[in-house]
Amino acid sequence: MKKTAILILIILTFQTVFSQDTAYYSILRRSIYISNQGYSSENFLELANTCERIIALKPGEWLPHYYCAYAYINMSFIEKNTSTKDAYCKKAKDLIVKTRELNPYDSEPDVLETLLCYALMEITPMVNGPLYMPKANNALKMAKEKNPDNPRIYYLQGKSTMYIPGFMGGGKEAAIPLFQKAMELYEKFTPETDIHPSWGKSDTAKLLEKCKNTNE
Amino acid sequence: MKTFLLAIIYITLSTSLFCQSVIIGSILTKKGKPVAGANIYFKNTFQGTSSDASGHFSFKPILSGEQVLIASFLGYHSHEEPIVLVNDTIHFSIVLTEDKTHLNEVVITAGIFEAGDEKKSAVLSTLDMATNSQGFGDLYMALNSLPGTSTADDEGGLLVRGGERYETKTFIDGLLVESPYTTKMPSVPVRGKFSPMLFRGTIFSTGGYSAEYGQALSSALILNTTALAKDDETNIALYSSAANLTKIKKWKKISISSITQYMNMQPFYNLARSNIKWEEAPESLTETLVFRQKINQEGMLKAMGFFTSEKNSLLYPNLDTGFDDLVGNQNQNFFFLSSYKDQVGESILHTGISLNRDDTKMNVNNNGMKDLNRSAQVKLTVTNSPYEKITVKFGGDIYYKKFGREYLTDNKGTGFQWDYETINTSAFSELNIRVGNKITLRPGIRFEHLGLTKKACVSPRLSAAYQISAASQISFAYGKFTQLPEDNSLIYNTGLSCERANHLILNYQIIKDNRIFRVEAYHKKYTQLVKYNTLYATDPTTYSNAGSGYARGIDIFFRDRESIKNGDFWLAYSFIDSKRDYRDFEFRHVPGFITKHNLSLQYKHYFEKIDSYFGTNYNFASGRPYIDPNFGDSVLETKNYHNLSVSIFHFTEWFGKFTMLHIQVSNLLGFNHIFGYRFAGNTGLEGNYLSLPILPPSKRMIVFGIYICLQNQTQF
Numbered sequence: 005m006k007k008t009a010i011l012i013l014i015i016l017t018f019q020t021v022f023s024q025d026t027a028y029y030s031i032l033r034r035s036i037y038i039s040n041q042g043y044s045s046e047n048f049l050e051l052a053n054t055c056e057r058i059i060a061l062k063p064g065e066w067l068p069h070y071y072c073a074y075a076y077i078n079m080s081f082i083e084k085n086t087s088t089k090d091a092y093c094k095k096a097k098d099l100i101v102k103t104r105e106l107n108p109y110d111s112e113p114d115v116l117e118t119l120l121c122y123a124l125m126e127i128t129p130m131v132n133g134p135l136y137m138p139k140a141n142n143a144l145k146m147a148k149e150k151n152p153d154n155p156r157i158y159y160l161q162g163k164s165t166m167y168i169p170g171f172m173g174g175g176k177e178a179a180i181p182l183f184q185k186a187m188e189l190y191e192k193f194t195p196e197t198d199i200h201p202s203w204g205k206s207d208t209a210k211l212l213e214k215c216k217n218t219n220e
Numbered sequence: 221m222k223t224f225l226l227a228i229i230y231i232t233l234s235t236s237l238f239c240q241s242v243i244i245g246s247i248l249t250k251k252g253k254p255v256a257g258a259n260i261y262f263k264n265t266f267q268g269t270s271s272d273a274s275g276h277f278s279f280k281p282i283l284s285g286e287q288v289l290i291a292s293f294l295g296y297h298s299h300e301e302p303i304v305l306v307n308d309t310i311h312f313s314i315v316l317t318e319d320k321t322h323l324n325e326v327v328i329t330a331g332i333f334e335a336g337d338e339k340k341s342a343v344l345s346t347l348d349m350a351t352n353s354q355g356f357g358d359l360y361m362a363l364n365s366l367p368g369t370s371t372a373d374d375e376g377g378l379l380v381r382g383g384e385r386y387e388t389k390t391f392i393d394g395l396l397v398e399s400p401y402t403t404k405m406p407s408v409p410v411r412g413k414f415s416p417m418l419f420r421g422t423i424f425s426t427g428g429y430s431a432e433y434g435q436a437l438s439s440a441l442i443l444n445t446t447a448l449a450k451d452d453e454t455n456i457a458l459y460s461s462a463a464n465l466t467k468i469k470k471w472k473k474i475s476i477s478s479i480t481q482y483m484n485m486q487p488f489y490n491l492a493r494s495n496i497k498w499e500e501a502p503e504s505l506t507e508t509l510v511f512r513q514k515i516n517q518e519g520m521l522k523a524m525g526f527f528t529s530e531k532n533s534l535l536y537p538n539l540d541t542g543f544d545d546l547v548g549n550q551n552q553n554f555f556f557l558s559s560y561k562d563q564v565g566e567s568i569l570h571t572g573i574s575l576n577r578d579d580t581k582m583n584v585n586n587n588g589m590k591d592l593n594r595s596a597q598v599k600l601t602v603t604n605s606p607y608e609k610i611t612v613k614f615g616g617d618i619y620y621k622k623f624g625r626e627y628l629t630d631n632k633g634t635g636f637q638w639d640y641e642t643i644n645t646s647a648f649s650e651l652n653i654r655v656g657n658k659i660t661l662r663p664g665i666r667f668e669h670l671g672l673t674k675k676a677c678v679s680p681r682l683s684a685a686y687q688i689s690a691a692s693q694i695s696f697a698y699g700k701f702t703q704l705p706e707d708n709s710l711i712y713n714t715g716l717s718c719e720r721a722n723h724l725i726l727n728y729q730i731i732k733d734n735r736i737f738r739v740e741a742y743h744k745k746y747t748q749l750v751k752y753n754t755l756y757a758t759d760p761t762t763y764s765n766a767g768s769g770y771a772r773g774i775d776i777f778f779r780d781r782e783s784i785k786n787g788d789f790w791l792a793y794s795f796i797d798s799k800r801d802y803r804d805f806e807f808r809h810v811p812g813f814i815t816k817h818n819l820s821l822q823y824k825h826y827f828e829k830i831d832s833y834f835g836t837n838y839n840f841a842s843g844r845p846y847i848d849p850n851f852g853d854s855v856l857e858t859k860n861y862h863n864l865s866v867s868i869f870h871f872t873e874w875f876g877k878f879t880m881l882h883i884q885v886s887n888l889l890g891f892n893h894i895f896g897y898r899f900a901g902n903t904g905l906e907g908n909y910l911s912l913p914i915l916p917p918s919k920r921m922i923v924f925g926i927y928i929c930l931q932n933q934t935q936f
Contacts, residue, residue, distance in 0.1 A: 027266065031266050049270060052259075053268070054266075057265075057268050060261075060264075061266065086733075092294075130781070130824075130826035131345055131347055134880075135347065138929070167828070167829065168829060169830060
């Protein structure tokens with residue numbers, strides 16, 4: 005109810021200020037802001053729904069597709085029911101395909117694909133693990149080729165390295181340089197606009213702290 | 221606080237606007253349950269909201285006049301509601317209907333096991349098939365871990381519910397595969413010729429299968445090949461006794477794949493002691509070419525060319541002469557298959573054509589026989605849904621076959637030749653009717669005309685399912701099935717009628733979370749089975765359709781992927797009671813390949829941290845029946861069969877390429893397996909029949925392999 009009210013307020017304030025072309029920026033910005041306030045499925049659903057409304061009107065814009073996929077992937081991580089998780093991931097998959105079509109030279113769709121692979125692996129590690137691990141690694145590789153300075157690449161790489169045991173070349177210690185590199189890049193990183201992807205920084209900091217603490 | 225805040229907002233809003241409507245409503249499912257998180261917005265605007273946990277929503281759009289309100293939710297059809305906005309509060313509720321593609325239709329499960337990644341009813345995934353700890357990469361061996369199959373390691377292939385190997389037919393993209401197995405040699409199990417990687421979906425019917433298929437007494441294995449490749453790919457697979465090279469090239473709407481396999485068992489038998497005295501261990505070369513083209517929106521053209529050449533020879537003890545016979549075999553098989561599937565108007569059209577040529581030369585010392593089997597098939601099926609709840613499928617095929625056999629002496633032709641040529645036609649029709657939400661009925665009828673006997677026969681089929689609860693259901697299947705006798709009999713007497721079987725199957729299944737339990741009871745009655753005095757006898761009058769038999773039993777399947785995280789437990793048990801009087805049997809008794817109790821226990825664990833599967837499989841089968849002529853007509857049984865096999869699959873990266881390492885060992889504990897005994901044709905010097913046990917080719921089977929994907933993995 006509160007969110008709805010805020011949304012109305014935002015709509016009212018900005019509808020008149022911005023032209024129709026960039027009108028969605030403010031709406032999207034607000035939804036992204038809300039989704040950053042708390043890691044809950046309500047917030048992500050709000051983001052997904054907002055994005056879908058924008059997509060219906062602006063099917064040629066990649067950012068709404070991107071954020072819609074991002075929201076569904078996160079909802080899949082939060083959701084408990086396996087078949088709902090599956091449905092979310094399927095939805096996200098179609099959206100990522102579309103995002104890449106609209107923005108083929110950017111590294112962000114590849115990064116998001118990696119995140120989706122992790123979500124799929126989380127549903128049934130047994131079945132999806134071997135299927136999506138190579139896909140995830142490949143997507144990261146592609147992202148690196150397009151933009152080696154994208155901090156989210158090293159953040160995700162570090163996250164998956166953390167959970168691989170030491171004798172396989174993983175572990176918390178091995179993840180530290182990756183998180184450090186990610187942090188370094190996050191410091192330098194300035195998104196093109198304030199609605200371009202910028203997630204992952206606070207989690208990187210948290211995980212880096214966690215890795216360091218267990219090593220001492 | 222909330223209301224206070226809202227009040228302020230409302231005041232702010234109402235002062236800043238002249239025209240203000242309030243929309244208040246709720247979103248419900250057809251059953252009246254609230255839909256939380258539905259997207260509610262006005263068409264062609266960004267204005268909207270989401271429904272809350274109780275399905276309610278309310279918002280104030282800054283719009284006026286005629287508008288369209290859209291409500292959408294994942295898995296449901298979007299709903300559009302025209303609304304006229306005036307200075308007013310509008311109340312209404314919207315009912316969303318479930319998207320049919322998400323609906324859980326009642327699927328008939330009687331006599332059906334599905335494998336694949338696309339359908340929810342699938343019991344097995346493609347990966348399950350590939351990482352089966354008793355499969356060794358053979359599709360048929362992997363399916364042997366399902367209930368309803370017999371453990372007969374000396375036979376190979378699929379022996380389904382008291383049926384012989386030839387009673388199970390393999391269909392690829394709807395077309396019959398004339399020779400799916402390698403050539404049978406004495407005491408050596410056959411293997412499937414096709415790589416499991418060619419298929420994306422498998423339906424394994426243990427009886428009561430669809431009217432679309434015929435000429436199989438017991439079972440149909442329906443394989444659907446993969447669609448358009450997703451990307452360029454190069455894979456290399458190296459096994460202890462084989463090497464595989466796969467190359468896939470993809471263009472926008474076309475993909476071509478080539479799979480080359482070379483297999484040689486000699487290195488393995490050099491290391492492991494074999495119970496068989498190999499002269500030349502099995503060696504084969506196989507090439508598969510796969511072509512795919514996407515045409516229009518829905519159309520898909522598939523073509524597959526397959527060629528294999530195999531040979532092997534062994535020394536087989538002759539109990540009458542006391543010497544070893546040299547038994548040799550050479551086989552060349554060419555198989556071409558093409559199919560086209562498209563949507564024409566409201567119907568789905570599926571056409572297919574296949575060509576097959578199979579040359580086999582078998583020799584015993586200097587004598588032997590040469591078989592040449594040529595066949596072709598054309599098939600067409602049409603699927604249409606004239607009403608929402610009724611789907612009609614109908615079609616037919618023409619099947620041509622020419623089979624020739626020649627006897628050889630000193631490896632030269634003798635002029636003793638037989639052949640037959642036949643054109644068989646068939647037509648079928650099947651209805652799929654949904655009665656309410658809980659019942660599915662599938663009546664079908666199949667008509668066949670056989671060129672050899674110039675006789676027609678009609679086979680009715682009926683299956684049905686009733687959903688008891690969201691998780692459980694009962695299904696039923698009944699059908700009449702016919703099959704032409706095997707070439708080994710038909711070649712000498714082309715006047716033989718079809719062999720017949722009636723199936724009756726009752727199934728109960730419950731699926732909850734990641735657990736599945738199913739139990740199935742069946743009764744199968746055989747009539748008109750072929751009888752003869754001796755195999756390969758050339759006198760047509762010694763062949764007749766006087767045989768008969770039955771098989772009945774219970775199959776139980778339980779799989780649990782829920783209780784243990786990353787663990788997969790599975791149990792398959794079959795009980796069978798079967799007797800037959802056919803072939804050269806002197807009276808009605810249990811055939812030698814049937815084991816009364818079959819148990820397969822499997823446990824597979826995925827270790828996420830080391831990205832590996834560890835699998836173990838225990839198989840038990842009660843003794844195999846045999847008749848010892850030294851003791852008259854009593855049916856004796858061999859020792860029980862125990863087999864413990866293990867497998868490890870490890871996924872990793874080598875030089876940045878996806879790599880899979882695996883090792884599989886069967887009969888780890890080294891049990892001695894005896895599959896029966898064979899006896900001399902005549903009594904020896906001491907007045908009794910000499911015998912030898914039938915043993916597996918080697919005590920243990922060990923396979924290790926490396927699979928490297930040289931090119932990048934595909935994107936979505």
